[in-house]
Amino acid sequence: MKLYRTTLGPIVEANGIFHPITTHDWDTLLSSPNLHTIAHAAVNNSVPVPFDPATILSPALSQEVWAAGVTYFRSRSARIEESKDAGGGTFYDRVYAAARPELFFKATGRRVVAHNQPVRIRSDASWSVPEPELTLFISPNGSIVGYTIGNDMSSRDIEGENPLYLPQAKVYDGSCALGPCILLSSDPLSPSTAIHLEITRNNHTAFAASTTLAELKRDPKDLASYLFRDNSFPNGVFLLTGTGIVPSDDFTLHSGDLIRISIDTIGTLQNRVA
Numbered sequence: 001m002k003l004y005r006t007t008l009g010p011i012v013e014a015n016g017i018f019h020p021i022t023t024h025d026w027d028t029l030l031s032s033p034n035l036h037t038i039a040h041a042a043v044n045n046s047v048p049v050p051f052d053p054a055t056i057l058s059p060a061l062s063q064e065v066w067a068a069g070v071t072y073f074r075s076r077s078a079r080i081e082e083s084k085d086a087g088g089g090t091f092y093d094r095v096y097a098a099a100r101p102e103l104f105f106k107a108t109g110r111r112v113v114a115h116n117q118p119v120r121i122r123s124d125a126s127w128s129v130p131e132p133e134l135t136l137f138i139s140p141n142g143s144i145v146g147y148t149i150g151n152d153m154s155s156r157d158i159e160g161e162n163p164l165y166l167p168q169a170k171v172y173d174g175s176c177a178l179g180p181c182i183l184l185s186s187d188p189l190s191p192s193t194a195i196h197l198e199i200t201r202n203n204h205t206a207f208a209a210s211t212t213l214a215e216l217k218r219d220p221k222d223l224a225s226y227l228f229r230d231n232s233f234p235n236g237v238f239l240l241t242g243t244g245i246v247p248s249d250d251f252t253l254h255s256g257d258l259i260r261i262s263i264d265t266i267g268t269l270q271n272r273v274a
Helices: 026-031 035-045 071-084 092-098 157-160 163-170 219-226
Strands: 002-006 007-012 019-020 064-069 102-107 133-139 142-153 175-185 195-199 205-214 237-240 258-263 267-272
Touching: 007 026, 019 026, 026 035, 026 064, 035 142, 035 175, 064 142, 071 092, 102 219, 133 195, 133 219, 133 258, 142 219, 142 237, 142 258, 142 267, 157 163, 163 195, 175 267, 219 237
Parallel strands: 064 237
Antiparallel strands: 002 007, 002 175, 007 019, 064 102, 133 142, 133 237, 142 175, 195 205, 195 258, 258 267
């Protein structure tokens, strides 16, 4: 089942048929320990409704968005390269191998854009990239109950200048896109699950690459466990799990670029750069 937040309220999709959830608003629904049961009840008891993709909203309303860094070898290598002139040393190599993951705050709900809404690059950045990421939805009790697609927009020149600038490189209006839905499942996704990124510029492919969850070094349950250490999320929380796709160092996003991120079984998140 796939859960959508729309302008008409929560809608659940099962086998290509869409059903409204009229018993709960979005925050109450996501914070419920019976989320899956409520969705199943809507599928079994409600009248199907037509679905307009134009009504899709971001799945983050009152939920915070956090992110994990350096969870793929490709990300480790990119971070080392971009910070080599700033004294980054072995920091990224050490966090890649450490027991404790890198976790950082990414966005409040109001900063998150939905499928087909524009993402932004910082006005004071000269080297910006999207980061396609499997994103966990974690319930208030710390259990992974669903998955979505995340785009962690990043200013590589700002972070590379000094690792302490990471919040400025990562957190700004329009720096995070989530969607288009939440795949409701408590089961881990297969390691063979593919993540695809395509960036189109002037109707031509400017960059394309793929990876799989087999390349993700961290166990998603372990990431969730660390996030919930001494932290509480009464409405649940989204956690981006890191990227295994980083464009070459000579690539930067331009205004007008179209970013398409697809993850098997979830769908495609599409955003144009403002």
